[in-house]
Amino acid sequence: MTPASICWRRRRADGQADAQLHWRRSVWLDSRGHREVPGRMRNWGNAIRCGAVCALLALATGYTAAIAAESDAITIFYWGNELDLLAPELIQNFESLHDGRDGQPEIKVIAGQSASVNKTDDPQRILCGVAGGDPPDVVFFDRFAVGEWASRKAFMSLQAFYEEDLAARPDDPLTLRQEKFYPPCWDEATYQGELFAVPADTDNRALYYNLDYLEKYAAQLIPIGCVDPNDPSKVGPPRTWEQLRQCCEILTERDASGKLQRVGFIPNFGNSWLYIYGWLNGATFMTSDGRTCLLDSEEIVEALAYMTDLYDVMGGAEVVNGFQSSQEGGDLDPFLTGKIAMKIDGDPYIGQIVNMRPDFRFGVALAPAPEGKQQLGWCGGWCWVIPRGAKHPRAAWDFIKYMASQDAFKVRADATVQANAATGGVYVPTISAQKDITEWAMEHYLYSDPAISGKFKDAMRVFVDAMPYSKYRPVTAVGQLLWDQQVRAMQNGIYKKYDKNDTYLNARIALENADAAVQGELDRIWNPPDYPTLAWWPVLVIYLAVLVIAAIGLTMFFSRRMQASGYFRHEYFAGYAFASPWFLGFIVFGGGPIIFSLIMSFCQYDVLSPPKYVGTLNYIEMFTADPLFYKSLWNTVYMAIGIPLGMAVSLGIAMLLSYEIRGMAVYRTFFYLPAIMPAVAASILWKWIFNPQEGIMNSLLQTFGIAGPSWLQDELWAKPALIIMGLWTAGAGMIVWLAGLKGIPTHLYEAAELDGAGRWRKFISVTLPMLSPYILFNLIMGLIATFQLFTQAYIMTQGGPVDSTLFYAYALFNNAFRFMRMGYASAMAWFLFAIILVLTMMQLRLSKTWVHYESE
């Protein structure tokens, strides 16, 4: 043994002795020493400590209440996007236009982050703002959702402002004019004939093709008609659906074993969705009055059947989607790395190619259409809105007008140019919703720049020229639901959920189901039964009444059982006293919202308008008419097999880490690392690990001769993949075990050893019984956590593929915040509550037989 380790051993021994001594002193000697002062223990140290804590709290309260300073000027709050934060001049310029010197009021702007910061459409922040009556004045908002929010009167109509400007200030350069906007952008910001938003930017979609691959296979492509429109002797992109289908076959490449090496085209990779195929086939997704969903129309069924056929050409949706590295963008993009020969994507992708692979040879053409139909794209984008309840709508309108001006566009673009140029990046302008600004920006930033290669300029031209007849998603109160159902129908279609053999029939059934779901919600909105509106005050009264009755009832009930007196009565009061912080917190913060959600579960409630009492309708719908309810419940129950697995793994690790050897602190930290990875970063890693082609998991399986599944792209394997992922983060559970293991008195092991027990025996007879309180804890907590499983589905899979990771809490979240059905979500929540409560009660009851508490 080295001297160092001897030294260390001695130190440890000393430490232990110290700890014992300290402990003895604190429990025995001290309490003995204070025998003369019965009951109370005062010492100055404690008082000082208490005082310090109180002072700190007081300070904290003061500091944490700091609020922005007020001034005489009108202050408007703006929730913008990151680009605005890049360009401080934007706000400076606006403020200098409204500095109060022209007799108009002075306006100050405070900018903050936008409502959907993470671009996955979670509107909690603005929902809270509007519901709480304290929204920002201007919000940068996804235009696609304008119809949904406008129909619920969450946004102000801008029609009056717009018309007033046209009449009063026709010559003001800042006055907005409908004819300057691309028609689809303007229409998307208009609901029921009224303007609710000012469109900011837009995008368009088209087919990107890898020119190298087209040339590589020119000999096969030219005969089927894939030629350059200007020079028929040269190869060009497909223009019809039939050509696209044949391209898929020609451009797809397999290795000797038949494994995909490259795919020609993935119908839904990039940014296309069922929408573009429907529009290309002449479909409209909704009637013009917005009351009837046309998702199951003939055109869309054909479009979905066509998509399914394309997947089948390359070996089916599982194989193809498994092949595609499921990254949303960035350098891992399989199109840029040559793994996919063609894709449909938006124009911002040009900027990505410019900066990632400037020498990449590619071209852009409008998406192929069925024979004889128009090739087109579809657009989305952002806009500015004024939420209902904004304090200064007039100033907000002025601000929006400035933000929509060419000057503001230039300031933003210049700032982006500088940011990009600093790292050698090239700025490719986005398409503004206004035609003139777009043309100016393209000329100024793109076409006039000799350093940018012509292929990028040609590509952008395709997108810009197709803008005027671009399609846009229907402006409707059920936009998000329509979107989700469109995705669902598409997945059910391409994965052939209903009929493996008849693609067309399968597509029809998938779309009919989706249509029914959307139509049901439409009917509810357009023909609402006359439900009574629920006023707020009864909720409050009920809550107070419940509290009072509960308090009286419980006190009477328990005091009858309270037979003891004297010393034990003292303990009763102590019990209440010690538990009082929780009671207080429950009454102020906890109970109200819980009762509120219970009441809402009997209401139709979208947060933005007053709740309407509908009786048990939500529950009836949940049990009888919502297939996703059962699906999500089953998915969640499936995940419960991860609970014992996770407990076993983390207990094993904890046992390993409970040894006291040198370097254990470091080992423990390493084992804990996966548990502290930020979720988003971890999700990217996991997508890579589970990548069927290049991922670690399948390479590992490969070495054992097992052909791994497509994991996150495979309906059957997505949940097991998430369970495996959960095991890796077992470190979080580990520390509870570790603390528990350290709480087992060593004398128990010593006694067992004296009785001749081996390792296993000691584990069974000492460790497990002593750990039983923590087993109970981990069981119940695991149960609750599993039933509320949300993050993985939210960040990694968005519920797919084919709803196989649509967990209960995720379905609930969708209803609450994306489909605006808080009442229904509350019903779901209370059903979940009932399940967990019953299971927990059972566990608690059962626990009496197997949990061992040292104190009893």
Added chain:
Amino acid sequence: MTRKGNIKRGVGRVLLHAVLIFGSFVFSIPFIWLASTSAKVPDEIYPPEWLPEIPPGVTESPYIALRDKERPARPAGVADSDWERLRIPIVESIQSVVREKSEAVPAFYRPYLDETALAEKIFARLLRRTPDEVFEKTEAVAQSYFAQETSLAIVQEEFDAVYRRLALADVVFHQYDATAEYPTADKTYPWKVVSGDARLVYRDSGLRRIAQEVHYGFSSEKEFSVSIQLPLGMAPEELRKIVVSNHADRSWHEVWAAVDVGGTRYEAVEPAYLGSDKWQETTWQFASEGDETLLVRTWVPLIAKGASGFNVPGETLLTLRFVYNSRPAATYDKYANNYREVLRRVPMLSYLKNSFLLVGLNILGQILGSSLVAFAFARLKWPGREFYFVLVLATLMIPPQVTMIPLFLIFRQLGWYNTLRPLWVPAFFGSAFYIFLLRQFMRGIPKELEDSAKIDGCGYFGIYWRVILPLVKPALATIGIFTFMTVWNDFMGPLIYLSDQRLYPLSLGLFALQVVQGPNINYGVMMAASVIMTIPVIALFFAAQRQFIQGITLTGLKG
């Protein structure tokens, strides 16, 4: 202890270490990956490699280099045997074509045309569009195919890609609403070498931009300077920033700027790096008050450093000093680059202050609040205890999504909107998860301890404070770690309750950098932000896990 026993224990110990080391490796894979990605520049993210590139350590520039991933790789459709047979002859044939074209390319190319790197790069590029059948044919056919495809345009483009050089081009002076541009193409205002071993060479053909190439060597001196003297065209105080268009050589040497204007000398507060090998624009901007606001800083600030020796009225002198970076230093600078980027994007100190305040108050609150309540549930007998305990647990069972809105309304009614209070006050009332955890721990403590303390005259608070709390330290450490992680990473709470950016915690500030955002996502910066979020948790865990070392030894009582 017998010798045999010693050996057995020694073997066991080694085995244990082996298992632990292996496990540590497996469990740290995510973090290794995170850290390694955080040190990458955008063009090395794909294909995924474990180790970020190390700067080449060049002392002479320009030079020709080909990165590993730019080398030609066998196409999937080509048989291994064909590939091995044809690879070298093809590169040779391309190289001979390249030499033949030497007359057609600008003179300065010629010394580099013998480099195989260039031929390989051209090969890799042509490979993408070569039909696989070419490889199934004879050597001669394959060679002539590639020889034919190697056009002058491709040679030029690929030369541009493998030719690493430092070059300086146009300079632009910005004032608030105007610019003065000095294009290199005019040749009126050239860059000049001031000191050191460097040479400036004009390039007006063959490369994509007209520029002055800087040929330098660091073998004799460790730095050199170049400067450019330009008419200002505006009042000195109006000059706001200077933008220099340049092409770096991936060497990661440092560039320090100095500007002499209006009799004052300004120097850059930090270096720029010769990191990328693209055309880029580096901006030096005079420091101003607005710099400290919540903006993305894309420039290097300049600050006044006293009187200037340069005094030509109406003219400005811009000096760039290039300083040698040894390979380890260059590696460090490259690896730290994304972290600097993160720090430039967020006002770290203000966010950190809020984060630590919140974390501290929450830990304090949870430990005090939850342990008090848990004590009542674990160690005291009072009517309704079991009922209320189920009620405590029940609060966990309602999904937070449906209580979020009413909870927000309550905090708003209390006037706590846009304060930090909603984010820490509730902690002092205890939370169900920790109450349950502590209750389980406290119930594991033998009753005898409490009894003897009672006999000794301890009140309930005394028992709680002096007997129970010291014994559940491991559990308190667990709570501390959990609370730290939850609060530190909490994003939704601050997002909803705060609108004043001065109150933002780090999680909210860095969130924008952490999400997958749009097409131009920079994974390196995103991972650097994630590492920054992770490090304090690791440190805390490392410190707190000591609490798990000392097991509770109750021998004194029971024995």
